[in-house]
């Protein structure tokens with residue numbers, strides 16, 4: 001019996017629901033892994049189905065097709081090549097499980113079911129799956145592998161059962177969504193499992209965008225002595241061979257050179273790129289269109305789109321009104337030029353005049369107010385949606401988390417669109433990321449190297465330019481203050497008193513609470529956007545629309 005084992009970790013981009021496409025990809029990585037000398041290939045959680053499948057697994061035909069695909073893959077392994085670990089929804093009697101199958105020698109050698117079903121944050125697995133029972137290791141060519149499925153290793157007892165029943169390693173397959181700072185949380189927890197079990201640990205991850213979540217890859221191996229033996233890249237597909245030897249101290253993974261850790265803004269920017277690219281490509285859009293205003297939100301959104309999709313797949317439209325400043329016209333044109341994206345101008349004054357005339361009888365005796373400001377935003381939304389209808393690109397919406405928090409956006413106006421890359425990014429972070437992007441060219445970017453926008457876009461005071469000399473700060477607290485209060489309220493779930501105790505002005509805190517609560521109806525109608533923080537709007541934060549609680553706050 002051999003004392004060495006070569007395990008290939010397939011960190012791949014899977015397409016949720018596209019079983020045939022996933023099957024082809026798994027077959028391709030198995031061929032690649034065989035070429036590298038693998039005995040076993042490990043694919044991510046629910047690799048045949050894609051993750052998270054949500055209610056798709058409630059369709060019996062989908063589950064049956066996934067099971068049939070697993071049978072096909074099992075037959076492939078009769079070729080004497082590497083064994084294969086795949087994930088799929090599996091029906092056993094009247095129970096549906098989130099399962100991992102070990103395939104080898106032409107058959108399904110073992111099945112393991114996810115024990116811990118996450119049911120918090122963006123996850124809802126108890127809604128669709130039954131929990132499995134903790135089981136012992138799976139036997140593979142003389143080794144005993146402690147197979148676990150994502151959430152199983154976030155808690156101690158599945159690993160404990162595996163260690164007690166003779167596992168030689170903890171081998172986890174994952175669908176672990178990115179959030180700011182997530183990798184250090186993963187590594188800290190993985191070290192805990194290693195310390196408790198005295199076993200080495202493998203984190204095998206997927207890399208892709210799936211609606212509002214992105215998966216950052218970054219698979220890794222920890223040896224039983226807690227040292228990092230292998231670190232795979234972030235936001236990159238890869239097949240990496242890990243070499244294991246059975247020693248007196250158990251299985252040991254040969255150390256590989258460790259790449260430098262990417263910085264925080266680099267990872268957030270990659271998450272935006274992957275979220276948008278996979279949304280646009282997997283939904284079959286030729287590209288995106290967006291309104292480029294000369295402001296920072298549309299400039300950084302355009303940069304992400306051009307970097308992710310290629311400049312030729314981004315169409316930028318300047319839609320000037322009589323309130324649009326000369327510097328906005330200059331800055332928008334310069335930004336488009338720097339990114340190499342097609343740029344055109346469609347004035348909205350004609351549309352504004354037409355609406356003013358049409359509404360004049362109905363509005364007789366009423367003075368202009370925010371209604372007319374919203375008409376400008378809606379005229380832009382209408383024109384941009386018309387371009388989307390006529391030519392097919394998806395409209396990229398540009399609202400950031402600060403604006404979505406307080407409802408500083410027009411429903412059916414600038415909120416029109418199919419997807420947002422800034423929805424979970426506070427305005428203060430938008431500034432930091434724009435600085436970062438101007439000084440760095442992201443990995444995999446399809447633009448030419450160089451800054452993405454004129455510096456003036458970053459330094460000038462933000463303005464919606466919906467009336468003369470307007471700035472955001474006329475209606476909102478300074479963004480440094482607003483964002484800090486919002487973080488306490490959203491990510492921290494802190495009370496008004498707790499926030500005031502941190503040194504914030506009480507009337508400002510109470511105003512922000514009211515704005516946040518009142519804007520729930522807008523967020524519920526807002527397009528999806530990529531999750532970046534620990535609590536994103538959408539599945540991560542589900543508040544009632546009709547909510548009397550704010551009334552309790554004096």
Ligand SMILES: Nc1ncnc2c1ncn2[C@@H]1O[C@H](COP(=O)(O)OP(=O)(O)OC[C@H]2O[C@@H]([n+]3cccc(C(=O)O)c3)[C@H](O)[C@@H]2O)[C@@H](O)[C@H]1O
Pocket residue numbers: 370373374377403407408409410411412413414463464466472475521
């Ligand atoms: N609870 C509820 N459930 C369902 N619907 C509700 C609702 N409360 C109001 N509504 C509806 O929503 C309407 C109000 O919403 P809406 O029409 O959007 O208008 P509104 O929120 O009143 O105004 C838009 C705000 O966003 C600002 N803005 C606009 C455009 C761009 C930017 C920017 O800088 O990015 C900022 C603008 O200055 C203004 O402060 C009401 O007239 C009503 O029809």
Ligand SMILES: Nc1ncnc2c1ncn2[C@@H]1O[C@H](COP(=O)(O)OP(=O)(O)OP(=O)(O)O)[C@@H](O)[C@H]1O
Pocket residue numbers: 290291292293294295296297298299317318319320321324380398399403414462463464465
């Ligand atoms: N003059 C304009 N031309 C094209 N698009 C516009 C124009 N004004 C607004 N938009 C679109 O509406 C969105 C909301 O813009 P607005 O200027 O009102 O607020 P903002 O949040 O400060 O955004 P930005 O920083 O991009 O200006 C913009 O990001 C842009 O997509």
Ligand SMILES: NC(=O)CC[C@H](N)C(=O)O
Pocket residue numbers: 045118123149150151152154174175176177
């Ligand atoms: N797929 C899962 O089980 C994911 C849950 C896990 N806690 C994570 O966020 O990574």
